[in-house]
Amino acid sequence: MKSTEILADGFARVRENVHAVLDDIEEQRLTYRPADGANTIAWLIWHLARVQDAQIADVAGTDEVWTSDGWFDRFALPFEPSASGYGQSAADVIRVVGPAELLLGYYDATHQVTVDYLAGLDDDDLDRVIDTRWDPPVTLGVRLVSILDDDAQHVGQAAYLRGLDVDFD
Numbered sequence: 001m002k003s004t005e006i007l008a009d010g011f012a013r014v015r016e017n018v019h020a021v022l023d024d025i026e027e028q029r030l031t032y033r034p035a036d037g038a039n040t041i042a043w044l045i046w047h048l049a050r051v052q053d054a055q056i057a058d059v060a061g062t063d064e065v066w067t068s069d070g071w072f073d074r075f076a077l078p079f080e081p082s083a084s085g086y087g088q089s090a091a092d093v094i095r096v097v098g099p100a101e102l103l104l105g106y107y108d109a110t111h112q113v114t115v116d117y118l119a120g121l122d123d124d125d126l127d128r129v130i131d132t133r134w135d136p137p138v139t140l141g142v143r144l145v146s147i148l149d150d151d152a153q154h155v156g157q158a159a160y161l162r163g164l165d166v167d168f169d
Contacts, residue, residue: 003126003141008118010148015111017155018045021162022100028168031097032161037090041158045103046075046096047085048154053110054084055147059130059140060117071106118144 021041030042039047050066057064066072072081078095079088126141 003123004121014151021158043093043096044154044158048151049107049110050084065109
């Protein structure tokens with residue numbers, strides 16, 4: 001198995017978990033916060049998709065699907081197109097709303113771009129240095145693992161929120 005196939009498998013597992021969180025979810029659960037300042041499922045899924053989209057576009061030298069495929073307009077969030085969730089306030093978190101189908105659509109579009117990008121790489125590509133601001137410099141392989149790790153953490157948080165026993169009646 002090639003390293004890029006391992007990465008693709010990891011991203012496929014994130015996709016399975018995103019779908020498990022959002023499939024047949026009650027609308028109220030998407031924006032439920034168990035405590036003041038907590039993230040919501042809607043924000044977590046949006047954020048993990050935005051970060052993946054932005055970082056894959058950066059390393060691939062392509063446009064983000066967020067803007068190029070019209071997701072920014074469909075979501076109509078009160079943020080700049082470049083917003084990805086980093087540095088957002090608790091007040092910003094609750095502004096991320098939308099039906100599960102919209103969140104899934106954007107995530108799936110981002111996932112497809114990621115898988116297509118990975119399919120065009122070979123193991124040698126993963127050693128390419130893409131960021132010299134760090135010591136040691138960041139390689140493409142390290143960046144891809146970082147994106148995957150971030151996604152896995154956020155989808156795990158969303159799954160936890162999905163599993164909370166909350167009565168919305």
